[in-house]
Amino acid sequence: MRVIKVEDYNKLSELAAEIIAGQVSVKADSVLGLATGSSPIGTYKVLVEKYNKGLLDFSKIKTVNLDEYVGLDGESDQSYRYFMDENLFNQVNINKANTNVPNGKAQDTLAECERYENLIKELGGVDLQLLGIGYNGHIGFNEPDGIYPNIVHIADLTESTITANSRLFEKVEDVPTQAFTMGIGTIMRAKKILLVAAADKADVVEQAATGPVTPQLPASILQLHSDVTVIVAGK
């Protein structure tokens, strides 16, 4: 695991965007695994700037997002589909048909998990997976647990994740309690992984990178992946 410490969030966003831009440039039809949340917002902003300068072409890019809340549809402004459309997809020349987020409104949730895992396989796997990290070390919505879930599944969100995510909802009761998420196995099958962490996550990143590998701190499994870059902002 390569841990790069940068001065601040702007530097983190620039560096992460450079890495993603490099991937898009060397393989125009890359499959990008994407994340939502506060951490990658700056990265998406820099990617849009690069696109506007004519430096990037997303026309053949395909994407698969890590997760989506159970019960929210893409029109809901708290959904991860909405987040992606707003922060990236609507601002670049990506073909929306090539962008994938689990269907939060799926009636048959188990079938939706299976469909999403198979879709990733059919796309040939993820070339570069972007991740954030939770204060408890979660990646995707794989919360601390006794096992590493292997495939896309429904996760029950922990109290701390619900509290952390409630900032984007009117009240904490509105935060969905479950989410579709790639499993740890799904994430680990990506060819390359890029994790971005703002300064408030420095401690958990340190534990994940140097502590024991344990499902009680899900991100620690990344120590076993052969191509992981972690960018941490200093302030």
Ligand code: F6R
């Ligand atoms: C988001 C995701 C989550 C977040 C994590 C950090 O798609 O899968 O694991 O990356 O909760 O969230 P922020 O960046 O908002 O602190």
